[in-house]
Amino acid sequence: SSSVSRPPLSFDGSVRQIKENMRWLPGGVSSNFRLGIAPTPLVFERGEGPFLFDIDGNRLIDYYLGMGPMILGHSPAGVRDAVKAQADKGILFAGQSAVETEAARRVCEMVPCAERVRFGSSGSEAVQGALRLARAATGRRIILKFEGHYHGWFDNILWSTAPALNAAGPEDAPVPVAGSVGQEAEAGGGIEVMAWNNLARLEARLAKGDVAGVIMEAAMCNAGAIHPGPGYLEGVREACTRTGTILIFDEVITGFRLSPGGAQKRFGVTPDLATFGKAIANGFPVAALAGRADLLDLFATGGVVHGGTYNAQCLSMAATVATLEALTPELFATLETRGTRLMNGIRDALAEAGIKASVAGFPQVFHVAFGLDQPARDYRDLTRINRLAYVAFTTALLKRGVRALERGAWFLSSEHDDAVIDETLAAVAAAARETKG
Numbered sequence: 001s002s003s004v005s006r007p008p009l010s011f012d013g014s015v016r017q018i019k020e021n022m023r024w025l026p027g028g029v030s031s032n033f034r035l036g037i038a039p040t041p042l043v044f045e046r047g048e049g050p051f052l053f054d055i056d057g058n059r060l061i062d063y064y065l066g067m068g069p070m071i072l073g074h075s076p077a078g079v080r081d082a083v084k085a086q087a088d089k090g091i092l093f094a095g096q097s098a099v100e101t102e103a104a105r106r107v108c109e110m111v112p113c114a115e116r117v118r119f120g121s122s123g124s125e126a127v128q129g130a131l132r133l134a135r136a137a138t139g140r141r142i143i144l145k146f147e148g149h150y151h152g153w154f155d156n157i158l159w160s161t162a163p164a165l166n167a168a169g170p171e172d173a174p175v176p177v178a179g180s181v182g183q184e185a186e187a188g189g190g191i192e193v194m195a196w197n198n199l200a201r202l203e204a205r206l207a208k209g210d211v212a213g214v215i216m217e218a219a220m221c222n223a224g225a226i227h228p229g230p231g232y233l234e235g236v237r238e239a240c241t242r243t244g245t246i247l248i249f250d251e252v253i254t255g256f257r258l259s260p261g262g263a264q265k266r267f268g269v270t271p272d273l274a275t276f277g278k279a280i281a282n283g284f285p286v287a288a289l290a291g292r293a294d295l296l297d298l299f300a301t302g303g304v305v306h307g308g309t310y311n312a313q314c315l316s317m318a319a320t321v322a323t324l325e326a327l328t329p330e331l332f333a334t335l336e337t338r339g340t341r342l343m344n345g346i347r348d349a350l351a352e353a354g355i356k357a358s359v360a361g362f363p364q365v366f367h368v369a370f371g372l373d374q375p376a377r378d379y380r381d382l383t384r385i386n387r388l389a390y391v392a393f394t395t396a397l398l399k400r401g402v403r404a405l406e407r408g409a410w411f412l413s414s415e416h417d418d419a420v421i422d423e424t425l426a427a428v429a430a431a432a433r434e435t436k437g
């Protein structure tokens with residue numbers, strides 16, 4: 001159904017449309033993370049499987065995948081049909097629905113920590129609920145977060161985050177860096193920032209007994225794609241239990257992507273609370289806060305408030321059920337095989353072109369870092385990436401019909417088959433040669 005575009009592609013239509021958009025949309029876009037893309041933010045008409053079609057008529061193999069959600073690719077028939085059928089029954093009731101119950105049951109069956117779940121619309125919101133529960137349950141104030149881990153754009157947690165790649169203070173005592181102009185400085189008073197993957201330091205800090213919660217990406221996917229060190233998650237789990245600290249895994253990227261049960265299932269470590277979004281509903285605005293019944297039930301009987309007009313909106317719940325239903329073990333096995341092939345192919349092509357780079361992470365979401373000759377072990381390693389060269393590379397890729405994030409992350413869907421991966425690797429080889437030369 002699709003024609004192969006011949007390189008180099010032109011994006012003049014997008015350039016013109018973004019310029020016109022600026023009359024109504026700041027920067028021509030609706031999220032800061034869609035700004036400043038080279039050669040231009042793109043304007044799309046349609047998505048299908050692994051492909052996006054832009055207004056210049058280009059067919060692009062897409063590795064943004066909505067920045068993570070589209071694990072089944074663009075517009076999968078199962079999700080589309082479920083949403084259409086639900087639209088005939090109703091959109092929003094400010095009440096409960098059968099489809100919400102079904103979504104909740106599935107989340108609780110798939111995710112180890114999930115005894116209860118509350119639905120919302122964005123990962124940022126779900127994180128706020130988790131922080132509130134941790135403070136309510138412990139009566140403590142401090143939340144520990146880690147350098148480079150992103151937990152949404154709200155004032156109280158947007159500190160020392162990727163993708164800014166900024167770091168301040170010594171590595172063993174990072175100074176929190178505000179992520180935005182206009183951010184309330186006092187909002188950082190309730191958080192402390194530490195280096196991730198260092199158990200001894202975390203244990204020493206928790207021993208004081210005044211930390212409400214520890215929040216982390218169980219595998220760091222917003223900056224690089226960094227594995228937890230051997231025994232790290234287990235050690236964090238033990239230290240939190242010992243000190244009465246609530247352990248929160250932010251699984252907005254890893255959930256329903258690293259395995260059907262998320263990072264916690266893949267690594268076999270169960271947090272007290274976990275937040276989900278993105279792949280849970282293949283592009284519909286759904287987030288979930290899941291965890292221990294005694295914690296989640298504080299929303300019902302503990303005076304802890306959690307609201308949201310659009311929570312468990314029916315179309316989104318239909319998309320959730322259809323997506324979770326599709327996330328079979330076979331699908332994950334396929335993602336592992338194809339993603340591994342893609343990672344190896346990229347690694348070989350870059351080496352062949354004489355580009356020093358590391359390709360690390362997971363077959364379902366990995367990271368390509370120019371300038372590193374071995375995988376990053378922590379956030380500070382990533383501050384040494386050759387970012388400009390990588391942007392030249394993604395720009396060269398885009399001209400050849402492959403769209404990959406400038407920050408180095410690659411997301412994979414079930415629709416990226418071997419033929420699509422072959423086509424990708426041919427573009428990677430050519431783009432690598434161009435970038436090098």
Ligand code: PLP
Binds near residue numbers: 125150251277
């Ligand atoms: N947590 C993590 C780990 C994320 O990657 C993101 C978004 O990228 C968020 C939270 C925020 O989610 P949302 O953009 O849906 O508010």
